[in-house]
Amino acid sequence: MKRCAWAEDHELETVYHDTQWGIPEHDDQKLFEMLMLEAMQAGLSWLTILKKVETFKQAYDDWDYHKIALYDEQKVEELLNDPGIIRHPLKVKAAINNAQKFMEIQAEFDSFDAYIWGFVDYKPLMNHWAEKKEVPGSTELSDEISKDLKKRGFKFLGSTTVYAFMQSVGIVNDHVEDCFCKYLTE
Numbered sequence: 001m002k003r004c005a006w007a008e009d010h011e012l013e014t015v016y017h018d019t020q021w022g023i024p025e026h027d028d029q030k031l032f033e034m035l036m037l038e039a040m041q042a043g044l045s046w047l048t049i050l051k052k053v054e055t056f057k058q059a060y061d062d063w064d065y066h067k068i069a070l071y072d073e074q075k076v077e078e079l080l081n082d083p084g085i086i087r088h089p090l091k092v093k094a095a096i097n098n099a100q101k102f103m104e105i106q107a108e109f110d111s112f113d114a115y116i117w118g119f120v121d122y123k124p125l126m127n128h129w130a131e132k133k134e135v136p137g138s139t140e141l142s143d144e145i146s147k148d149l150k151k152r153g154f155k156f157l158g159s160t161t162v163y164a165f166m167q168s169v170g171i172v173n174d175h176v177e178d179c180f181c182k183y184l185t186e
Helices: 011-019 026-040 046-050 052-059 073-080 088-109 110-119 140-151 159-168
Strands: none
Touching: 011 046, 011 110, 026 046, 026 052, 026 088, 026 110, 026 159, 046 052, 088 110, 140 159
8 A cells, every 4th residue: 555655664653644644633622632742743753742642641631621721830840740741841831821722712613623624614625746745844824824823822833833733633635646545535
């Protein structure tokens, strides 16, 4: 089977690519998890994050944004001392902030799903790349979403991070043309 080249170096990347990446996601809990994992990944490799997915879930209460929004300084210290996660103080505090902002968007739009998918009229964007080097790191749309999220108070969600999130939850389909996953979700 032919797949995107980035997903052939490590088993975790292969499984993620084959079972999750580019598949449209509409569950708010999962959208929050992926948004936070992408924020944690900023400046690091995605493989580093994939290796820590389970410990992130344990440390962050299975990414329950209701609980995360209420984390106090004691919980922040606990997280900063957990070797199984990314212990960057600003990223830890950003997760708390972003949980609060996430719920504000839910209150305004009825769901984060309605908010984020509204940018693409609720239909995944299908790109047609022949090879990995053609896939952009960001787009005008990721710029727009990043700016809107920042205006709403979100942290660690620059355009490149937002574009990676868009790819991860299927808002944009960037599987290369000869990848077996390319048309599985159409």
